[in-house]
Amino acid sequence: MRYAMAIDTKKCVGCGDCVVACQTENNVPHGYCRDWIVENVAGSYPNVEIELRSERCNHCDNSPCVRCCPTGASHIIEGGIVKVTHNECIGCGACIQSCPYDARYSHPEGYVDKCTFCDHRLAKGQSTACVEVCPTSCLYFGDLEDPNSDVSKALKNRAWKVLAPEAGTKPQLYFLT
């Protein structure tokens, strides 16, 4: 099993519903977030292009945050999801320094926190909070190894890219272009 997410940059309108849904679902403290919106404007008038991306932890295959963690608090669970065990985390910040996507933050209670691909919802057979609320249905989530999953189907028919592949982390967020 290999969980992954595809984000349709052509369909995303940057409303930020995924951000709020995540904050609500996961009790993210005020002023912090586990996912966010990037608005990438390129070109010069009149040939301007805009790309909207809903970003979060890439749950990398080669995850530097897990390798750097001195206590093993950062670990990988089934499906390739990168998680942090709160009461094993010492708050040293090594994983924050090693993440090319800046997807981790220091929770006010001290430990490091990040996107979990809503594994508590997956266990119940539901999808992630951000996927469920997206009003344009531009987020596709599922198992990459299952050819019939939403994410596999989305990737089959479209051109896609990943962010900062040169960082060598094998990220698992695919942006449909």
Added chain:
Amino acid sequence: MKEELFVSGRNIPNIDPYLNIWHWEIPVYLFLGGLAAGIMFFAGYFYIMRKEKDMATTVKFAPFLVPFALVLGLLALFLDLKHQLYFWRLYTTIRLESPMSWGAWTLMFVTPLSMLWVASYMKEVFPKWDWKFKILEQFADLTIKYRKAMAWALMFLAVVLGVYTGILLSAFNARPLWNTSILGPLFLVSGMSTGLAAIIWMSKSKYERKVLSRIDLIFIGVELFLIIHMFMGFMAASEVQIEAAQLFLGGEFTVVFWVFIIILGLLFPATLEVLELRGFHIPIWIPSLLILIGGLLLRFVMVEAGQITRYLY
């Protein structure tokens, strides 16, 4: 083509607009670790070379600084943790891939060892010292008996500690400035040089200062060589690393790096040491202090600048 990025729905303190989660604690700790490594290495080395008498400061007196430096360094490290009550988690596991885990374990061995080394010289340095309890007295005698083994262990662990202070940073893939393995030897050599500077400052023997100054000059030379190679590596690497190097070649860290670290922290004190060896009278604290400040600044600048460099946004 012009490209503009807006990141919305996100405003995380200490990460946006740029990563700033490590403050003064980490460079101070890296400096103290390097200083301790330098002193320990030469204490062990000159003991094994049977220079205990000629190099008394190096072998006997200067190591008294080491436990203090290490404990202060560990305190700084502890202050840096955000989930402090769980710090003991470091010692419930060994993570071979994590340099921080290596470092935590190295410190676990090297700190007590430095104290044992000091204990073995307690009576020589403070003739009136009384261990109070007989068992402590016997224990101190035991440390004297095993000095040679301790000296080898000191040298070995000093190198591990010194390299680790640099490798700690280079293990973080996401910070292009740190992502070079040359930081290991660079911080080791710089730590050795600061250790030597501290010993030279403390020493009253002309012979000892002369020997140590000569070694220090070699280390300063190697340090400059490594710094030049670091920049050569950056300039020949990918764009993110070229951008990282630009911080020092015209960017915001140019002055502090080239003026305060390279010129005032390395070239000028090296010149003074050469003049001293040639027979000019130079107050010994000047080059020593400059080298120590240069070493501390190098770590501050590397930690600060490294956190600005990144792949995205």
